[in-house]
Amino acid sequence: MTPLEDAARVSQHAPSVFNTQPWAWRITGDTLELFAEPDRRVDSIDPDGRLLLLSCGAALHHTRVALAAAGRAISVERLPDPAEPDLLARVRLGETTVPPDPEAQRLAAAITRRRTDRRAFDDRPVAEAELTRLRRLVESEGAYLHVVRPEQTAMLAVSTELAAGTELEDPAYRADLHHWTSRPDFTGDGVPPATAVQPGLRRVPIRNFTPDGTAGLNAGVRHDRGASYVVLFGAGDQHADLLRGGEALSALLLLATADGLATAPLSDTIEVAWPRQLLRGLLAGIGEPYLVIRLGHLSAADPLPPVPRRDPRDVITIVD
Template sequence: MDAPDRPDGPGPTMLDAVGWALRAPSLHNSQPWRWRVDAAEAALYADPLRRLYETDPDRRDLLVSCGACLHHLHVALAAAGTGVRTVRLPDPEDTDLLAVVTIVDGPADAAEADLWPALPRRRTDRRRYADRPVPGSVLEAVTAAARRHGALLLPVSGQARRAGIDAVLARAADEQRCRPGYLAELMTWTHRYAGAHDGIPAWARPTRPAPRGTGPNRAFPAGRLTATAAAPAEGGVLAVLCTRRDGPEDRLRAGEATSAVLLTAVRAGLATTPLSQALELSATRSVLARDVLHVDAHPQLIVRLGYPVDDRELPATPRRALSAVLAP
């Protein structure tokens, strides 16, 4: 899966760039954002009506998702040759106002512009990954991308650590299944009404979940996504994205770092899957940091990187129209 050629850049307006930002990943493809846009400024708001209260009790996933959308906007504006100034959490009295991005005179961010070719190609790929090593140069590149946004990306190496992270993932799955409302939310976002333009369609979900403890993906209701008939053992790399602190801005910036990591990996020809389940419970989050990673940091997301055994490109999951996310 070669890196794509650079496609034409986005249109020249802020509204065009926000349209591209809507391709960002989000928890269950819930797209929990609203935008207020004028000619030279865009304000990003969290949409509380799209928060998954049982899956995301402390708004972590909502803020990470919105941070990814914010970074996608930065990439689109940089690709259009536009310089920007971004103020995060500008109003302490309005916790839903997450960022204000203003077009300014000055050069575009070249590093962000370089990620543009990956933005239309990025997919959450839940297929089995081949037992093919991810090059060290790619791991260095994605680690540097996270660091550029103030986050740490820690690849999980060694059998002991991988077994530890698999145990944390299995524990989170077991505990969440017992939480009132969790399964109802899962069904809501995997069985959307016709024309919803959100959620996880059947063709993006595996035909059957991996047996408990044998795979990192969340156990979704069975779908139609298959790998090749003779799939080898699960390969790829799991990497944990962490921040030094755990406030709202840290979670927002973790989402920006997540977007940068995913786009950097896709640019290098990898498939990617963001995994949040182990971080949605305080107990498993603590175990992951203390007993598996041995770090004094706050895990915010796990990223799965690798080469799918089936190299056919997946279609894009549905997205709401730009008009549906614009605030009056």
């Protein structure tokens, strides 16, 4: 397998909204192109494709990490062709190899270990130094991180609850939820109910993926007391900003995983206008919120049930 094909395959482990994996890759010689698959956009919650772009950005970052860990120098052009809006990025392999980057190797090793864990986290807090490291890494990827302060958590909880309630009343949302939680095996996508968590009292509510069924996971005996909630945000919400935001999301999740933290993105509050406005307020109006992420410790927990991935043959095209 060529390094580019290898990297494209690695990107399939990236997180995506409703596990839609809304991207495709085309490899031509030493060039790897990333395309959005707009048919995979979740209409009811993502009419502008923000969550789709964040997901594609995460896939792009996964390939960058895989190539850096393999000692391959690359150049990345983002949104290279205004005439082709679904072409999100072009990655070119350099001719020479470089010494593999040890930090990239650490992040690359976290790619298959990273999971969205919807169970409640322990009481042990996330260290300040860790949050600082995550913030710096996110900034190096062109986005920003706001650590929700204790006195702001209630506002985050209220806005998430409000968003979740509004969405569950929308028949189009219920239909999308049903669609993406009952996918047949061969599609290799969607959120299996086995990985969703049963509703319960949480510091900030977790999305209820199975309002008409049963979620496989129990929140457990913990209460998220030590969890940190961070808001990933950026200066704008143009396509280029969101793609970079997705790259920063991947960087954040991989570093947190490499450092032994459990992670779970939360996007409900971004998806509905008024809660999103409340979240913008938490940022004191200095940026556009992209996503909330819950970070924490989860010791001695059972392994999570598997989440499917698409067949690489449907995702990666190799042009001779």
